[in-house]
Amino acid sequence: MEPAPLPGLExxxxxxxAMAVLLGTAIIVAAFIAYVLYARGAFENxxxxxxxxxxxxxxxxxxxxxxxxxxxxxVQKIELAADGKARIxxxxxEKDAKWLRASSIFTLxxxxxxxxRLRAFTGDLGxxxxxxGAVRPVLRGDATEELPGLIASxxxxxxNLERMTAEDSSLNASFASVKTLTERMSGPGGALAGVxxxxxxxxxxxxALDRANATLASLEKVSARLDGMLGKADESVFGxxxxxxxxxxxxxxxxxxxxxxxxxxxxxxxxxADAQKVSASTRDATKDLGALRTEVEASLRRVSGxxxxxxxxxxxxxDTEVRLP
Amino acid sequence: MQATLPGRAARSIxxxxxxxxxxxxxxxxxxxxxxxxxxxxxxTAWEVLPGFVVFCAALAxxxxxxxxxxxxxxxxxxxxLDLYARLLVLELxxxxxxxxxxxxxxxxxxxxxxxxxxxxxxxxxxxxxxAELLPRGIGVAAAVLALTAVGCLVALVVAYVGLYxxxxxxxxxxxxxxxxxxxxxxxxxxxxxxxxxxxxxATVPVAASVGGSRxxxxxxxxxxxxxxxxxxxxxLVEGASIAxxxx
Numbered sequence: 001m002e003p004a005p006l007p008g009l010e011x012x013x014x015x016x017x018a019m020a021v022l023l024g025t026a027i028i029v030a031a032f033i034a035y036v037l038y039a040r041g042a043f044e045n046x047x048x049x050x051x052x053x054x055x056x057x058x059x060x061x062x063x064x065x066x067x068x069x070x071x072x073x074x075v076q077k078i079e080l081a082a083d084g085k086a087r088i089x090x091x092x093x094e095k096d097a098k099w100l101r102a103s104s105i106f107t108l109x110x111x112x113x114x115x116x117r118l119r120a121f122t123g124d125l126g127x128x129x130x131x132x133g134a135v136r137p138v139l140r141g142d143a144t145e146e147l148p149g150l151i152a153s154x155x156x157x158x159x160n161l162e163r164m165t166a167e168d169s170s171l172n173a174s175f176a177s178v179k180t181l182t183e184r185m186s187g188p189g190g191a192l193a194g195v196x197x198x199x200x201x202x203x204x205x206x207x208a209l210d211r212a213n214a215t216l217a218s219l220e221k222v223s224a225r226l227d228g229m230l231g232k233a234d235e236s237v238f239g240x241x242x243x244x245x246x247x248x249x250x251x252x253x254x255x256x257x258x259x260x261x262x263x264x265x266x267x268x269x270x271x272x273a274d275a276q277k278v279s280a281s282t283r284d285a286t287k288d289l290g291a292l293r294t295e296v297e298a299s300l301r302r303v304s305g306x307x308x309x310x311x312x313x314x315x316x317x318x319d320t321e322v323r324l325p
Numbered sequence: 326m327q328a329t330l331p332g333r334a335a336r337s338i339x340x341x342x343x344x345x346x347x348x349x350x351x352x353x354x355x356x357x358x359x360x361x362x363x364x365x366x367x368x369t370a371w372e373v374l375p376g377f378v379v380f381c382a383a384l385a386x387x388x389x390x391x392x393x394x395x396x397x398x399x400x401x402x403x404x405x406l407d408l409y410a411r412l413l414v415l416e417l418x419x420x421x422x423x424x425x426x427x428x429x430x431x432x433x434x435x436x437x438x439x440x441x442x443x444x445x446x447x448x449x450x451x452x453x454x455x456a457e458l459l460p461r462g463i464g465v466a467a468a469v470l471a472l473t474a475v476g477c478l479v480a481l482v483v484a485y486v487g488l489y490x491x492x493x494x495x496x497x498x499x500x501x502x503x504x505x506x507x508x509x510x511x512x513x514x515x516x517x518x519x520x521x522x523x524x525x526x527a528t529v530p531v532a533a534s535v536g537g538s539r540x541x542x543x544x545x546x547x548x549x550x551x552x553x554x555x556x557x558x559x560x561l562v563e564g565a566s567i568a569x570x571x572x
Contacts, residue, residue, distance in 0.1 A: 011364050011367045011368060011371075011372075014360070014363045014364040014366075014367045015359075015360065015363045017363070017366075017367045017371045018362070018363030018364075018366040018367055018371070018464075018467075019363075020371075021366055021367070021370050021371055021374075021467070021468075021471045022366075022467065022471065024471070024474075024475070025467075025470055025471040025474045025475070028474040028475065028477075028478050029474055032474075032477070032478070033512070035500075035503070036503065036504060036507045036512060038500065038504075039500040039501065039503045039504030039507075040504040040505075040507075040508075041504070061508075062504075062505050062508055063505075064501070064505075071501055
C-alpha cells in the first residue's frame with residue numbers, strides 16, 4: 001500500500017536544486033581539504049632539519065620555526081632521542097631554506113603568555129647553506145626561569161624604595177630641606193636668601209654688590225685718568241724730542257764712544273805688546289843683574305875683607321859701616 | 326505505554342543504525358526515493374540558503390571582531406584566527422546547523438511519523454518507513470552536511486575579510502593559521518562529528534515518534550520529545566568530541 005502523501009514538499013525543480021546543493025557541498029569539502037593540505041605544506045618540497053633540545057616542553061607538532069618573525073619551517077615530529085634529549089624534526093620549505101645557513105643559531109623560547117617559540121638567527125647570510133638533514137642544538141631562552149631572580153631583585157628594589165620613602169629617610173629630609181630652600185627663595189630675598197640662609201645675609205650681599213658697583217665706577221674714572229696719563233707718557237716718550245729720541249741719540253753717541261774706546265784699546269794693546277817686549281828685555285837685564293850682583297857681592301866681600309884688614313891695622317877707626325852708592 | 330529511558334535509547338540507536346545501513350545501501354536509491362530525498366533536501370537547505378548565509382556571515386563577522394579585538398588587547402593577535410577557527414568553524418557552526426535543521430525539519434518529521442503511527446500505517450511493516458521516512462531522513466542528513474559546509478566556508482571567508490580586508494597580502498599568514506588549526510586528526514574528528522550530527526538529526530525524532538503512543542492526544546508531544554532527544558544526542562556528541570580533542 002502506498003503511504004499517504006506528506007504535505008509541505010511540493011517544490012518545483014527539486015531534483016536539479018538538490019543536485020546543485022550536493023555538488024556544491026562536495027566541491028566545498030574537496031576544495032577545503034585541498035586548501036588545508038596546501039596550507040600545511042603538503043605540495044611543496046621541503047628539507048629536513050633536526051633540532052636537539054634539552055627540554056622539549058612546549059614544542060608541539062605543527063608549530064612554526066620563525067626567522068625574523070616569519071615562519072620558515074614547521075615541526076613535523078618530536079621524539080626522545082637515545083641520549084635523553086628532545087629530538088625535534090622540522091620541515092623547511094626549499095624556498096625558505098636560504099634564510100638558514102650553516103652558522104645559524106636556533107633558540108627555543110618560552111614566554112609567560114602564549115606558547116613556546118622556535119626561532120632561527122642567521123648572522124651571516126653569505127655563509128654556506130644549511131645542508132639537508134642537519135642536526136643542530138637548540139639554545140633555551142626561558143622567561144620563567146628568570147622569574148625567581150627577577151622577583152628577588154624586585155623585592156630588594158621595593159625594600160630600598162620603602163626605606164627611601166620612609167618618614168625619617170634621607171630622601172624625605174632632603175625634600176624637607178628643598179622645601180625650606182624653595183620657601184626662602186620665594187621670600188623677599190629671592191634665591192640669594194635661599195642660598196645664603198637668611199634675608200640679612202642677602203641684604204649684606206646686595207650692599208656689597210652696590211659697593212662693588214661704586215668701586216667699579218670710581219675705577220672707571222681712574223682708568224680714564226690713567227688713559228690720559230698714558231697718552232701723555234706716550235707723547236713724552238715716543239713724541240718728537242721725547243725720551244726715545246734722546247735715547248736714540250745717546251745710543252749713537254755711545255756707539256761713537258765705543259768706537260773710540262775700541263781704538264784706544266787697540267793702542268793699549270800695542271802698548272802692552274811694547275810692555276811685553278820691555279818685560280822680556282828686563283828679564284834679560286835681570287840675568288845680567290845677577291852676574292853684576294855676584295860681582296858686587298865679591299867686591300863687597302873683598303872690601304869687607306879689606307876693611308877688616310884695615311881695622312885690624314887701623315885700631316882707632318870704629319865706624320865699620322860701608323856705604324854703597 | 327512509555328518505554329524506559331535506556332530502552333528508548335537502545336531503540337533509537339538500533340533505528341539509527343538500520344536507517345544508516347539503508348541509506349548507505351545503493352539499492353535504496355530508487356527513483357521515488359531520490360525524488361523524495363531531493364524534495365526534502367530542497368525544503369531543508371535550498372530554501373533557507375540565502376537567509377542562512379546572511380546569518381552565518383553576520384555571526385562570523387561579530388565573532389571575529391570580538392575575538393580579534395580581545396586578542397589584540399591581550400597582545401595575542403597572532404592566535405585570534407586559530408581561536409576563531411576552533412571556536413566558530415569547528416564547534417559553533419556545526420552545532421548551530423544541527424539545531425537549526427532539527428527545529429525546522431526534524432520536529433515536523435517527528436510529528437508526521439506520530440500521525441502515521443496513529444493512523445496505523447506503520448503497522449504494515451518496514452515498507453512505509455523505507456518508502457516515506459528514509460528518503461526524508463536522507464534529505465535532512467544531507468541538508469545538515471550541506472549547510473555545515475556552506476556555513477564553514479562563509480565563516481572562513483568572513484574571517485579573512487575581517488582580519489585583513491580585501492588585501493591579498495594576508496593570505497600567507499591566513500593559510501598558515503588554517504593549516505595549523507585543521508590538523509589531519511582535527512579534520513577527521515570534525516568530519517565524524519558532523520556525520521553524527523546529521524544522523525542524529527535525521528533519525529532521533531523519527532525513532533522517538535515510532536516508539537510513541539498510538540493515541541491521537543499524544544501527537545503534540547511527539548515533536549518536543551523528538552527535539553529533546555536530538556538535543557541530548559547533540560550534546561553528548563559535542564561533549565565527546567571536545568573531550569577527545571582537548572583532553
